[in-house]
Each structure stands twice: as C-alpha cells, then as structure tokens.
Amino acid sequence: MSELNLTSAPAHLRHGSNIGQPLTRRDGILKVTGQATYAADNHPPGMLFAVIAAASIARGRVVSLDVAAAKRHPGVVDVMTPEHKPPLAIDPEIKTNPFVFRMEALQSNEVRYANQPIAVVIAETLEAATEGAALLAPRYETLPPLVGLDAGESFVPPVVGVGNPAESYHGDVEAGLAAADKQIDATYETPPQYHNAMEPHAVVAHWDGDRLSVDMPTQGLKLSLARIAELFGIAHDKIHVRSPFLGGGFGSKGLMGGPPVLGIMAAKLVGRPVKLVLRREQMYGPVGHRAPTRQRLRLGTDTEGRLTALDHHARTVSSTFDDFYEPAAGASHTLYAAPAIRTSHDAVRVNTGTPLFMRAPGEATGSIALESAIDEMAWACGMDPLAFRLKNYAEVEPMTGRPFSSKALRACYEQGAARFGWAKRPLQPRQMRDDAGLLVGWGMGTATFPALMFQAEARAAIRRDGSGVMEIGAHDMGQGAWTALAQIAADAVGLDIDSLDFKSGTSDLPDAGIAGGSAHTATAGAAIHSAGAAVIAKLADLATSDERSPLFGAGNAGVIAREGRLIRRDDESRSESYSEILARAGVAEIEARGTGAANPAAMEQYAMHAHGAVFAEVKVDPELGQIRVSRMVGAFAAGRIINPRMVQSQLFGGMIWGLSFALHEEAITDRRTGRIMNANLGEYHLPVNADVPPLDVITVEEHDPHVNALGIKGVGEIGITGSAGAVANAVWHATGVRVRKFPIRIEELLTQL
Amino acid sequence: MKQFDYVRPATVTEAVAAAAQPGAAYLAAGTNLLDLMKGGVSRPDRLVDVTHLDGLDQIETLADGSLRIGALVSNADLAHDAEFARSYPAVAEALLSGASAQLRNAATVGGNLLQRTRCAYFYDTASRCNKRAPGSGCDARDGENRSHAVLGWSESCIATHPSDFCVPLVALGAIVEIEGRGGRREIALDELHRLPGEAPERESVLEPGDLIVAVRLPPAARGFAAHARYLKVRERTSYAFAVVSAAAALRIENGRIAEARLALGGVAAKPWRARAAEDVLKGMAPTADAFQEAASHALKGAKPSGDNAFKIELARRIVLRALTLAATGTPARIPALPASPFASISGALHV
Numbered sequence A: 001m002s003e004l005n006l007t008s009a010p011a012h013l014r015h016g017s018n019i020g021q022p023l024t025r026r027d028g029i030l031k032v033t034g035q036a037t038y039a040a041d042n043h044p045p046g047m048l049f050a051v052i053a054a055a056s057i058a059r060g061r062v063v064s065l066d067v068a069a070a071k072r073h074p075g076v077v078d079v080m081t082p083e084h085k086p087p088l089a090i091d092p093e094i095k096t097n098p099f100v101f102r103m104e105a106l107q108s109n110e111v112r113y114a115n116q117p118i119a120v121v122i123a124e125t126l127e128a129a130t131e132g133a134a135l136l137a138p139r140y141e142t143l144p145p146l147v148g149l150d151a152g153e154s155f156v157p158p159v160v161g162v163g164n165p166a167e168s169y170h171g172d173v174e175a176g177l178a179a180a181d182k183q184i185d186a187t188y189e190t191p192p193q194y195h196n197a198m199e200p201h202a203v204v205a206h207w208d209g210d211r212l213s214v215d216m217p218t219q220g221l222k223l224s225l226a227r228i229a230e231l232f233g234i235a236h237d238k239i240h241v242r243s244p245f246l247g248g249g250f251g252s253k254g255l256m257g258g259p260p261v262l263g264i265m266a267a268k269l270v271g272r273p274v275k276l277v278l279r280r281e282q283m284y285g286p287v288g289h290r291a292p293t294r295q296r297l298r299l300g301t302d303t304e305g306r307l308t309a310l311d312h313h314a315r316t317v318s319s320t321f322d323d324f325y326e327p328a329a330g331a332s333h334t335l336y337a338a339p340a341i342r343t344s345h346d347a348v349r350v351n352t353g354t355p356l357f358m359r360a361p362g363e364a365t366g367s368i369a370l371e372s373a374i375d376e377m378a379w380a381c382g383m384d385p386l387a388f389r390l391k392n393y394a395e396v397e398p399m400t401g402r403p404f405s406s407k408a409l410r411a412c413y414e415q416g417a418a419r420f421g422w423a424k425r426p427l428q429p430r431q432m433r434d435d436a437g438l439l440v441g442w443g444m445g446t447a448t449f450p451a452l453m454f455q456a457e458a459r460a461a462i463r464r465d466g467s468g469v470m471e472i473g474a475h476d477m478g479q480g481a482w483t484a485l486a487q488i489a490a491d492a493v494g495l496d497i498d499s500l501d502f503k504s505g506t507s508d509l510p511d512a513g514i515a516g517g518s519a520h521t522a523t524a525g526a527a528i529h530s531a532g533a534a535v536i537a538k539l540a541d542l543a544t545s546d547e548r549s550p551l552f553g554a555g556n557a558g559v560i561a562r563e564g565r566l567i568r569r570d571d572e573s574r575s576e577s578y579s580e581i582l583a584r585a586g587v588a589e590i591e592a593r594g595t596g597a598a599n600p601a602a603m604e605q606y607a608m609h610a611h612g613a614v615f616a617e618v619k620v621d622p623e624l625g626q627i628r629v630s631r632m633v634g635a636f637a638a639g640r641i642i643n644p645r646m647v648q649s650q651l652f653g654g655m656i657w658g659l660s661f662a663l664h665e666e667a668i669t670d671r672r673t674g675r676i677m678n679a680n681l682g683e684y685h686l687p688v689n690a691d692v693p694p695l696d697v698i699t700v701e702e703h704d705p706h707v708n709a710l711g712i713k714g715v716g717e718i719g720i721t722g723s724a725g726a727v728a729n730a731v732w733h734a735t736g737v738r739v740r741k742f743p744i745r746i747e748e749l750l751t752q753l
Numbered sequence B: 001m002k003q004f005d006y007v008r009p010a011t012v013t014e015a016v017a018a019a020a021q022p023g024a025a026y027l028a029a030g031t032n033l034l035d036l037m038k039g040g041v042s043r044p045d046r047l048v049d050v051t052h053l054d055g056l057d058q059i060e061t062l063a064d065g066s067l068r069i070g071a072l073v074s075n076a077d078l079a080h081d082a083e084f085a086r087s088y089p090a091v092a093e094a095l096l097s098g099a100s101a102q103l104r105n106a107a108t109v110g111g112n113l114l115q116r117t118r119c120a121y122f123y124d125t126a127s128r129c130n131k132r133a134p135g136s137g138c139d140a141r142d143g144e145n146r147s148h149a150v151l152g153w154s155e156s157c158i159a160t161h162p163s164d165f166c167v168p169l170v171a172l173g174a175i176v177e178i179e180g181r182g183g184r185r186e187i188a189l190d191e192l193h194r195l196p197g198e199a200p201e202r203e204s205v206l207e208p209g210d211l212i213v214a215v216r217l218p219p220a221a222r223g224f225a226a227h228a229r230y231l232k233v234r235e236r237t238s239y240a241f242a243v244v245s246a247a248a249a250l251r252i253e254n255g256r257i258a259e260a261r262l263a264l265g266g267v268a269a270k271p272w273r274a275r276a277a278e279d280v281l282k283g284m285a286p287t288a289d290a291f292q293e294a295a296s297h298a299l300k301g302a303k304p305s306g307d308n309a310f311k312i313e314l315a316r317r318i319v320l321r322a323l324t325l326a327a328t329g330t331p332a333r334i335p336a337l338p339a340s341p342f343a344s345i346s347g348a349l350h351v
C-alpha cells in the first residue's frame, strides 16, 4: 500500500532508535481527513448492493420466501436463496482446520439462531435491496429455542478456548478447602456481549473471470484468503484481499464468517461487483460474540490469609452447531499461589450464533469473577485486598511450577497503589463520602494476559538509493500497526522511518499471522526484526568481502547498521552508506526474508504473561443507586514498549472496556424467543464520555529476554482484565453491597443500600 | 425502504390538509420517525415535512406573561435560550438531560412531545405489539420488561412515554396549541397523551391532520423558577433514557409551600402528573417528612407490570430527592451533568 500517504509527528525525539518513540499514528491525517479507504468505501464500476435478509426466529425452518415480490421491486437484480446460489467448492460445514468455524452460506433452510442470514437481495441501490429484503416476508416453521445458561443437559466440552483442556488440576482442592480456616463460595454471572466494532462487517467483492478481488476488514489476511480459496475452489494466487484499515475488530473480524462469503457468492451470482455491509442489528448473530457465563468460585485460606485452595468452575454456552467455549476459569491458572487449584468448565447448547473470541476471551469473564472472589476472600480474612494479593503472590506459575520469563507485577502493585493513594483506603466498606454526600469506594484488581506468539514472515529490501522496503501483510485495527511495526522495521534496517517504504494490509504480502491474542506486534515485529537483520547481513557480506570497501575484512558480525550506513563496530570512523555499497556491487536491490514465531524451548521452560494492577474509585448515590466511576489508575508490565503513545491508548481502551463490563454492557435475550432485544447502540449501552473518568496509565519497566527477540509481550487485551473487577470491588467498597451479576444494575443495589 | 410521497406544504392549512389523508405522517427533524421507518415500524405512504413552515420557530412572551414556544424550535435552542432557562429552569435541565447534543440540535419541540415509546417489542416488527399492530398481543407483557410501566398500564400495553421534556412541562401545566381540520384549539399537555386502556395504538387525542403548532407555559409557571429541578436516573451518566425521572417545582412563601408541582417520567404511557402529592404539600413546611408523604402519594396505585417492581421504590426515592433539591433552590447555573445524581460533581463539561 505504498500509495498511502502516511505521515507522522513528532519526528524522532532521539537519534538512532525508532523503537520506544511516542510517534503519532502515521495514518492519522488520512483518517481525520476522510482519505483512509475502509472496505465499504470502495465502489468499483458497475457495483451492486447486497442486503442480507435475516431470520427473526432462533430455531426452525424457513418454509417460504416471497422471492417474486422482492424481484418485482424496481431496482432489484436478483435474490440469492438456498435454492438459487452459486455452488461452493466445499461444504462450509466441514471444519478443514481448527480455525474454521461453521457459517451460514445459505446451505439449507434450517434456522439455527436469530439474525441468521436466510437470503440475500442484490439491487442497483441500497434502498432497493433493503426494501427487497423486507418484501421477502419469510414464513417459518418455528421450534422452541434453547435459551440461557440452563437451556438443557450440560456437558463437559473436549476443549475450551483454543485447545485448552476443560479441566485442570494442581493439588487437592477438596482437602485444601476442608483444611481452610476461612472459606468463601460465591457464584457470579456475566452476560452475552457483542464486539460492536465501530465499522460494521463489510465486503466489496469483484470477480474478473476466475480472479477475485476482495475488500474487507480482516484481522487475518492469509487465513481469510485460504478460507475463500477452499470455499470457492480457486488458487491462492487468484485472490487479492485488501484490508488496509479496520474500524475495530476485537476478534469478530479474525476468522472468515458467513457474511463476507455471501457477498462474494452474490458477486459471482450476478457477474458484477457487489458490496455487502451488515446493519448494526445484523452484527448480533453471524459474526461472533462473548458467551454468557456463570462462575462458581470456592476459596479457602489458612489463619495467615494464605490460600489453601482455589476452585473455579465456569458454565458457558455454545451454539447448537459448532464449538467455542469461553475459557473463563483459565483466569485462575496464573495469578495466585494456591497449593491446590482446580479449574473446570461445562456448557449447554443454545440457539445462538457461535460465540467466538472477543477481546480477552476467557480472561475478561474469568477475571471479573476471580478478582471479585479474591476481594471477598480478603474481606473474610479481614485483610486489605492489596496485602492479600501480595501474601498470595505467585513467584512461579502456580499450576505448573515454571518460573516466569519476567514478572514485574510487584512493581505494578507498588506504583499503581502509590499513584492512586491506596494506602489511605479504609478496610471497612461504606466509610467514604464526597462533599456532595455520594458514597465513595475504592477497589482493585490484578490484570494478566498470556504473552503469545503466532507465526509470521516478512520481506526486507535495501534499494540502490539507500532507502529500504519492509513488506508484511499486517493488520491495523486502529491499534497503530502502521506506526509501531514501521518503527520496528526502521530499526531493523538501520534507517530513519521516513526512508523506509513500509507495505502492509494486503494478502499478496508475506503472512503476518493473525492480529489477535495480543500477539500481533510481537509476532509481526519478530518477523520484521529478523528480515531486517538478514538483509543487513547480506549487505554487510557485500561490503566486508570487497577490498574497495572501508569495511573490508570486518566480518559481517563486525558491523552495525545505523542511519543508512554500515559502521565498523570496533572503529566507528570506518563506515559506508547503503547506496555506496549497492552501487559498487552493481545491485539495484538486495532482499531477504525473516520469520517470527514462538521459541518452543523457551515456552517449555518459562511461563510467559503480561501483568498489571488496576485501581478504581467509584461514586454511588446512596439512595438512588446510580454508579459512576470517578478515577482509575492502571499499572502494567508488558515487556518492551514499542510506541508508548499507542500502548497507552490500548491500555486506556482496555480499562474503559473493563468499566463497561462491570457497569454497562449486556445483550438482552428474550427468554422465550432467543432474540436479542437491544441489538442497537442506543440500547446496548457502552460507556459514553461522561462515564469515562480521568484514566492514568503507568507502564512499568520490564525486560524479558525470553518471550521473543524484541522482548514484546502485547497490550491489546490485558487492560480489560483487572479493570472490570476493580470497578466491581469499588462498588462493594462504596456500598457494602456485593453484586455478583454483571453488569451491576441499579435494582441490585437499590433495595440493599 | 418503502416508497412514499414527500410533500412540503407552504402553509399550516396546506399541511393540515395534506396530513389528514390516510397514511400520512408529519415529519419534523425525523430523529424518531426516520428510525422507525428504516426499521419498518412506521410505514407511512406520505410524509408531510413541516420544517419549512414559517413562524413555528419562535419563542415569544405574550402580554399576559405566558411563554409560547413554536413547535419547530429545536430542543437545543430552547434549552440554551437564557431567558427561558432562567424562567423555567427545570424544563431546560430536562431538555439538556435528553439524548445527545447532536440529537438536541435537530429534534423539535413538537417531535419531542410525540416521540414514540422505546419498548423494544414495539421496535421489533417480528414481535407482537398491540400498539404497532392492534389486537396482535403484547410480547412485552411476559418478556424483558424491567424498564416498562408501573403506573397507568393495562393488560394490552405496558409501554412508557420516554420524553424528558414533557415531564416538567406537564408539571407546570403546559398547554398545547393544535391546528386541525376544524381550526385552532388548545388542550392541556396532561390531556395530550392517552393511557393505553384497550387501545394502545391511540397514543394521543390528536385526530388525523392535527398539527401541534406551539406549546404554551401559562403565567403561573414562572412562579416556580426559584425552586425547580429535574432529576433523571439512568444506566449511564449521559445519553440514556430515564429509568425513572421526576420534575419538582415549589413556590415557597414564608417558609411554607404555597404551591407544589410534581410529575414523573419513565413510569407510564404519559408524563405522570402527581396531583395528589402536590395537594399534600400545599401549606406544609418543606421538610423530609412532608416529602416522604408526598412521595408515597405520588406512587399510589403503582404496580409492577413485570420485572420492574424496583421502579416503584426508585420512583419514590427520586420524588423525595427531587423535592429536596427543589426546596434547596434552583442552582445559579444548570449543572454540567444536567438532572444527574452526579450533577454536583464540579469540573465536568456539558454533556
């Protein structure tokens, strides 16, 4: 995407290093001036509009659609239904790999969840397609839907999350509980939540013979391309996917879902380019969500306040036709040093679109329950919640006994508590009031998220004019990949960021792996770093083996790359510019590739996690029960910080998400029909500006030599964890009322205040 | 979207004639109506756009001291009119507690009065709803109904009227001026909205073609300026409809309440004027006991229509607080968080 006009300010604050600089987003100007082209901004000539007709029942069968009425509507070109659609090369129900989820591509008349696509109307205008979809007036044979956490027989899923065991043990939990001096047994509930990225899912598909070009937001260019290839039976090199910008994804744009496939099918059916954009309410179904949970925590402590056992059980739901299980109890694996820990999951099947990864899947739901339970346990022991956490600080990973690759959590607790003023917190709840008489409470939570790595590849080149190129099909979801990865790239080839052509966001570039699991900067960054090192090594070879070079004889380890020159490590007066080296060698461009992936040996040896501590202050009206967060401080240790400005934004966003988890977000499902009754941003409440207090983020220095060559741990998801629990605990501390059902509603507080 | 005619009448008479036809609807700013049309909830054959009519966007003080607000005055212009906010502070506070700045800039006085319920089953065309499809049933009755009515509801409909603006207006005895096929008439705002009874589809007493041209605040409404507040509990600090709200206005003379006005929002299919509570307060000293008693009178006859018993207790407490705040006195400036329990937090900007 070198045609993008990326700029950044301020330029370097420090010479010789791009990493660590708080550069502004290089795509910022494009975005605020409306020049950043999102998928739905594309309008190839001849393009038609496709609109999905979605099921209004959650279970049953479509028995009729008035296709004739839709087709009669002026402007409607065609109506795609299970009976009239281009064939797919493979059945989309077949799971060809663990990252393939079943999707609705009109393969039958069965309805498995509300808002499932049942037809697609294609028309000359969006309005005509929309009215055409309304005119289909589907008739259904309706079956009673399965709804809620008690919908049917529960079962233990084979795995939860991505390949994690549903049950894990360490020590004897029942013995630990029996021996405990004090115990708590508490059950918490979290609601279904939807990603609600600002940018709806969209696709513009354009077939040219057997070549296909696709504009769509994706967090996984190569995975999407591979899925398109197998579904449509075409070779990878016939497909071009462009996804230079995403208006948020949060996991819902990670894996190829049904709607973009329907757009591509529609384009094939009509032989013209087609655009398909989901309406907001249509995002509540076919593109994933966070499943509800009910979590029971049983904790025991000895007379000193040391945990004797931690038992965490999570009930969740999956769809009737596929498997994804929110791994909520996994949150208890890493944080607290109990001699006995058991985590377990069970599930029921309900008529819902398959739940999927949503920002901190498992960690977010598990964290609010665990951190609430820890708070309850500390109170039962008469201990300050921070002192209790320190008493149970895990020096090694509790479940496995492995040492941590690095863990600056103690420093997070210290720095966060100091900034917040935690030491002044009264132990008893309902002790503090502000000038206006509002109840004030302080709560905290520990944040944690695993430091993951996927696999990525990058291509680096140095050109004769001394400039560099770095190519990687990475994904900027708004988090700042265009900036942070370019910073890594510039350092990797020893160039100023403005002398580097950083190409990203399309499927013809090397595979950057998926932008998920908070692992994108680490994985893509590692590939970029190694590609850069490889191309510099080649360049150094050219120079050091050439008698005419001032670097002759240095050996390629004996030079360093800086500001477009190779410099002799032991004698900085001897150096040569990249262009001089290439010109003499008569080479137009020199290139190399590099890869990034987890180091299995290190992973075997070390537990790798980012950590943090979040402190929150809330105010609660003592009679009316309305809650408002007034202050939050988060201190996080996540290895090397590539761009402090972007990292701070990610952590702010995570903390706001945590606040939202505790107080606002809930998809309300009609218990009789299984339909979501607030599938819009008016009634599905997210925090507005007036809900977001001054936020303070501290990034705690942490050097990790094991996670990857750059020492990056990732910050995309950790901000939610800890934060949600901190807010919930602050509500308890303000009121003395423990609400265990989230989000905390006025009615839960009202009668107990 | 369904095809419809769009007409832009030049005069009020033309507008009334055009809108009296079956299937016609007035279009003001459209912040409610267009959403309903996009969702297929309202499917008018003809939109009569009133936004270009002359003379309906004035705020005027009449000779007798009444204030007349044209139906096309925007919610924002009215709330930010300094003279208006000084004279009717609870109304300005209610307006500023509603929706968002962008919506208030667009939304009109007439449209605000006649905005439809936010009952999710009404918005959802796959659900049964007696208001949208008379006789089809009410899916809210046994559904997700924690925000539904606790006063004045019927078995056929338990929806609430969502307007904030209407709550202090009804407390202050506002009058609605209507132009219809039979010419000009006026009614008390309290009589504009109907309780559902057996016919929830009939939400107001307006007849086909009836156009609201103005809302009038009678001279007596000015007498409460020193002691008037609006209080709105909601599920986020801003940009949310009321769970329950109340407008309280007092005229205090020699330490006694000479006259009280009280209305509740979010509890019934209309802004709920609590006259019995007003009567209790007349002549009393403004004490917590008096307000307690008024609160229980205000909620007399309240009963849950579903999972919403908490709204009755909440309403009681809101009435008590709103009266207490009103007795304390109208603040010199509208708080930065209007009508919020957090209104006293300083340093915040208007939201």
Ligand SMILES: Cc1cc2nc3c(=O)[nH]c(=O)nc-3n(C[C@H](O)[C@H](O)[C@H](O)COP(=O)(O)OP(=O)(O)OC[C@H]3O[C@@H](n4cnc5c(N)ncnc54)[C@H](O)[C@@H]3O)c2cc1C
Pocket (backbone or CB within 6 Å): A682, B025, B026, B027, B028, B029, B030, B031, B032, B033, B034, B050, B071, B097, B098, B099, B100, B103, B106, B107, B108, B109, B110, B111, B112, B113, B114, B115, B116, B162, B163, B164, B165, B210, B211, B212, B213, B239, B240, B241, B242
């Ligand atoms: C996201 C969102 C949040 C909101 N939050 C709040 C809130 O917190 N509090 C609150 O009070 N409101 C809230 N609102 C509602 C908002 O106040 C109304 O949408 C607005 O006041 C309607 O005014 P309008 O001019 O846009 O009316 P329109 O949408 O144009 O019309 C509404 C109705 O009134 C009729 N009508 C309009 N003018 C006249 C007239 N002069 N004579 C006869 N009939 C007429 C129309 O035919 C239509 O039926 C919210 C709205 C949205 C979309």
Ligand code: SF4
Pocket (backbone or CB within 6 Å): B117, B119, B120, B121, B122, B128, B129, B130, B131, B132, B137, B138, B139, B140, B141, B156, B157, B158, B159, B200
């Ligand atoms: S409460 Fe009223 S508006 Fe809601 S579904 Fe029932 S009849 Fe319709």
